[in-house]
Amino acid sequence: MTVREPRAGSPAEQEQAYVAVLYQRLDVLRAEAADRRAEAARDRGGTAQARAERDAAFARYSARLARLEAAENGLCFGRMDLAGGSRLYVGRIGLPAPDGEGDPLLVDWRAPAARPFYVATAAAPQGVRRRRHIVTRGRRVVRVDDEILDSAAAPSGDGLAGEAVLLAALTAGRTGRMRDIVATLRAEQDAIIRSDHQGVLVVQGGPGTGKTVVALHRAAYLLYTRPRLAARGVLVVGPNSTFLTYIGQVLPGLGETGVVSATVADLFPGVVADRVEPAAAAEIKGRAVMAEVLAAAVRARQAPPGQGVSIAFGTEVLRLDDDARERAAALARASSLPHNRARALFADAIIGHLAHRLAEETNRLADRLEAEVADILAEADIDRAVREDLAELGGAGQREPEEIVGAEDVRELRRSLAADPGVRAALDALWPVLTPQRLLDELFADPDRLAGLAPGLSAAERAALVRRPGGWTAADVPLLDEAAELLGADDRAAGVRAARERARRVAYAQEVLDIDAGARTGGDETAEVLTAADLLDAGSLADRHEEAGGATVAERAAADRTWAFGHVIVDEAQELSEMAWRLLMRRCPGRSMTLVGDVAQTSDPAGTASWDRVLRPRLGDRWRLARLSVNYRTPAEIMDATAGLLAELRPEQAPPRPVREAGVRPWRLSVPARELPALLARYAAAEAALLEGGRLAVITSDGRAAELAAAVPGAAAGPHPDLTAPVVVLGVTQAKGLEFDSVLVADPAGILAASPRGRGDLYVAMTRATQRLGILHPGPAPAVLAHAVPELGRPAASAADSRT
Numbered sequence: 001m002t003v004r005e006p007r008a009g010s011p012a013e014q015e016q017a018y019v020a021v022l023y024q025r026l027d028v029l030r031a032e033a034a035d036r037r038a039e040a041a042r043d044r045g046g047t048a049q050a051r052a053e054r055d056a057a058f059a060r061y062s063a064r065l066a067r068l069e070a071a072e073n074g075l076c077f078g079r080m081d082l083a084g085g086s087r088l089y090v091g092r093i094g095l096p097a098p099d100g101e102g103d104p105l106l107v108d109w110r111a112p113a114a115r116p117f118y119v120a121t122a123a124a125p126q127g128v129r130r131r132r133h134i135v136t137r138g139r140r141v142v143r144v145d146d147e148i149l150d151s152a153a154a155p156s157g158d159g160l161a162g163e164a165v166l167l168a169a170l171t172a173g174r175t176g177r178m179r180d181i182v183a184t185l186r187a188e189q190d191a192i193i194r195s196d197h198q199g200v201l202v203v204q205g206g207p208g209t210g211k212t213v214v215a216l217h218r219a220a221y222l223l224y225t226r227p228r229l230a231a232r233g234v235l236v237v238g239p240n241s242t243f244l245t246y247i248g249q250v251l252p253g254l255g256e257t258g259v260v261s262a263t264v265a266d267l268f269p270g271v272v273a274d275r276v277e278p279a280a281a282a283e284i285k286g287r288a289v290m291a292e293v294l295a296a297a298v299r300a301r302q303a304p305p306g307q308g309v310s311i312a313f314g315t316e317v318l319r320l321d322d323d324a325r326e327r328a329a330a331l332a333r334a335s336s337l338p339h340n341r342a343r344a345l346f347a348d349a350i351i352g353h354l355a356h357r358l359a360e361e362t363n364r365l366a367d368r369l370e371a372e373v374a375d376i377l378a379e380a381d382i383d384r385a386v387r388e389d390l391a392e393l394g395g396a397g398q399r400e401p402e403e404i405v406g407a408e409d410v411r412e413l414r415r416s417l418a419a420d421p422g423v424r425a426a427l428d429a430l431w432p433v434l435t436p437q438r439l440l441d442e443l444f445a446d447p448d449r450l451a452g453l454a455p456g457l458s459a460a461e462r463a464a465l466v467r468r469p470g471g472w473t474a475a476d477v478p479l480l481d482e483a484a485e486l487l488g489a490d491d492r493a494a495g496v497r498a499a500r501e502r503a504r505r506v507a508y509a510q511e512v513l514d515i516d517a518g519a520r521t522g523g524d525e526t527a528e529v530l531t532a533a534d535l536l537d538a539g540s541l542a543d544r545h546e547e548a549g550g551a552t553v554a555e556r557a558a559a560d561r562t563w564a565f566g567h568v569i570v571d572e573a574q575e576l577s578e579m580a581w582r583l584l585m586r587r588c589p590g591r592s593m594t595l596v597g598d599v600a601q602t603s604d605p606a607g608t609a610s611w612d613r614v615l616r617p618r619l620g621d622r623w624r625l626a627r628l629s630v631n632y633r634t635p636a637e638i639m640d641a642t643a644g645l646l647a648e649l650r651p652e653q654a655p656p657r658p659v660r661e662a663g664v665r666p667w668r669l670s671v672p673a674r675e676l677p678a679l680l681a682r683y684a685a686a687e688a689a690l691l692e693g694g695r696l697a698v699i700t701s702d703g704r705a706a707e708l709a710a711a712v713p714g715a716a717a718g719p720h721p722d723l724t725a726p727v728v729v730l731g732v733t734q735a736k737g738l739e740f741d742s743v744l745v746a747d748p749a750g751i752l753a754a755s756p757r758g759r760g761d762l763y764v765a766m767t768r769a770t771q772r773l774g775i776l777h778p779g780p781a782p783a784v785l786a787h788a789v790p791e792l793g794r795p796a797a798s799a800a801d802s803r804t
């Protein structure tokens with residue numbers, strides 16, 4: 001695309017000169033950061049401390065460079081002319097003056113000084129006389145847009161209204177990737193982003209009100225203003241992987257990398273939740289009662305009656321009575337340690353009991369022997385000297401029974417018992433070391449066990465949970481996490497894992513050294529070139545990487561189930577089940593969270609229709625609710641078409657106010673059921689042709705997505721669809737949080753029927769469009785659409801007929 005030169009002497013041309021200075025400064029800073037990073041890479045530092053400092057410097061300059069690179073597009077987007085006569089330029093990052101003194105060349109959008117750019121109004125100008133939006137393409141200024149906030153200031157600019165930059169952003173063709181909005185943030189959004197609330201902040205807003213984009217900008221703001229947060233990282237939780245791909249560019253684009261993006265299903269390291277299960281089973285697994293079921297399942301594995309009554313010890317068989325078993329279990333439970341860690345207490349108590357029992361028996365035996373010997377001696381006339389010898393060996397009346405098997409003997413007995421395979425097997429049966437996976441597999445595979453442990457569920461509900469082991473579903477992940485908490489770490493397993501992990505790191509380090517040596521010597525082993533391999537062996541390289549925190553915060557956090565994040569952002573938070581909430585609260589013990597969602601869009605049967613219901617039990621009233629009320633995505637015509645649906649869903653909720661009209665009315669068309677695929681292909685082609693490079697989505701029920709995708713030639717589809725493709729076919733669950741220039745909803749009745757929350761799903765599907773919406777319904781229209789959306793005149797009419 002060619003870029004028109006601004007008019008000579010125009011405000012755009014004046015700004016071009018300043019913007020060029022900013023880019024020069026950016027280039028200088030980048031070159032400096034690159035030099036320092038290269039210097040750190042070259043430095044071979046001798047002591048461990050020097051190496052650690054070198055690695056830290058390398059990481060610091062890499063991060064700085066990434067930040068400076070990310071600022072390339074739209075480096076500067078605003079200017080404020082202040083009442084005192086000074087000016088402040090606002091941009092994606094701050095650029096200090098070259099001498100380090102005086103006013104900065106550019107103020108970071110997150111700095112307090114930049115705030116008036118977003119919130120100043122004519123009524124409350126906050127010391128700003130003029131706000132100038134500077135629109136750039138590449139490094140060229142293509143337009144400026146002025147708003148005069150102080151009537152004393154002379155009008156200026158190229159005549160565009162103050163909202164023009166926002167409207168241009170809103171109507172621009174979609175790309176399949178979410179963009180940042182630093183240049184056009186609105187005051188109500190800015191207030192949420194900069195909220196100084198330290199605890200849980202809930203952002204409720206209808207479709208398209210900017211909840212997602214605001215949450216992401218809040219993450220960037222918090223990382224900027226609370227540098228310590230970066231050390232713990234920020235977790236962004238989204239509803240599915242398609243959504244995470246869609247938003248994946250926003251934070252890196254703002255120069256922020258200390259962020260882990262994940263679905264709840266990704267949050268149990270080592271488990272890939274790709275098993276599919278009926279929605280009914282997932283809903284049951286999401287209920288809070290499952291925490292009780294799991295606690296009962298763990299308890300049932302602790303010294304169950306009937307286990308370990310007879311314990312093989314060498315050639316003997318020891319009997320363990322119920323009382324001793326119960327006492328040991330009570331002692332272990334009273335510690336409140338998780339199951340696997342409490343096992344040591346239980347085992348110790350059992351072994352102690354057995355050792356004492358053995359000692360007592362030995363002593364009793366010795367007593368008996370002694371008595372028998374005494375009787376014999378009394379009866380027989382044995383020589384006095386023999387009697388004295390016997391007495392020395394422990395004769396009658398000389399010692400207490402304990403002295404025969406003394407304290408040291410008991411200790412030795414305990415050691416023998418603890419090492420004995422028979423005793424160990426009995427302890428394993430009595431109090432097994434359990435993994436979360438084993439606990440769940442054994443629970444769900446056994447209807448009788450389930451019946452005993454989940455009396456609160458109906459027989460039908462329990463039957464829905466029964467399944468064979470083999471893979472995990474998304475709804476299993478919070479249960480695995482809950483089980484992991486109840487069980488505690490199994491140190492032995494952790495030790496094996498750590499050893500395996502170190503072996504992996506060493507193997508990798510060896511590969512690095514081999515490649516390095518090969519690269520430097522060109523494969524010539526005799527070449528006189530010093531390589532890293534000459535200085536380090538693979539083991540120390542692996543350790544050094546670990547020591548220096550070679551992994552980023554995000555990598556370490558993602559690999560550690562028990563990582564406590566500094567802040568957690570949850571998008572589409574209304575979809576989370578009770579069990580998922582429990583998992584997330586554990587990930588954020590500091591309870592610094594931003595939760596965004598819309599309780600009218602809930603589609604997951606395990607999700608919630610009330611923030612209060614979810615949060616009060618966990619936080620009391622220690623959470624704050626903020627609302628977003630303006631719809632930036634969906635034009636007025638489409639919002640009108642969804643009014644009936646919203647009224648049925650949430651009668652008390654006012655629809656978000658659209659900022660614009662698209663000039664195109666949504667349409668619907670009744671089609672014969674059998675012809676839906678063919679007609680859909682035809683209408684999709686017609687819509688795509690109208691978009692001139694924009695994006696079209698066909699949205700249908702999850703169950704029909706594959707079938708209808710096959711009918712639309714060239715459409716992206718499947719579990720990880722390419723959202724940048726011109727046409728994509730999605731199940732409604734996948735479409736959550738996304739947006740497209742045009743949307744075709746196929747088979748709305750199917751969406752309504754597929755789930756108890758079908759109306760919420762249809763509302764989601766219809767509100768994904770930024771410009772155009774068409775609906776193809778087999779047979780008559782669902783009642784909620786019949787009057788709300790006008791029907792196209794002719795079944796095979798061109799989509800272009802829908803223009804008003």
Ligand SMILES: Nc1ncnc2c1ncn2[C@@H]1O[C@H](COP(=O)(O)OP(=O)(O)OP(=O)(O)O)[C@@H](O)[C@H]1O
Binds near residue numbers: 209210
């Ligand atoms: N201030 C703004 N400037 C420019 N674009 C904006 C602004 N606010 C929101 N938008 C745009 O509006 C669209 C909707 O935003 P977003 O997806 O964050 O809404 P949402 O509330 O999460 O929607 P939903 O709940 O329907 O998924 C996005 O394209 C976003 O970039």
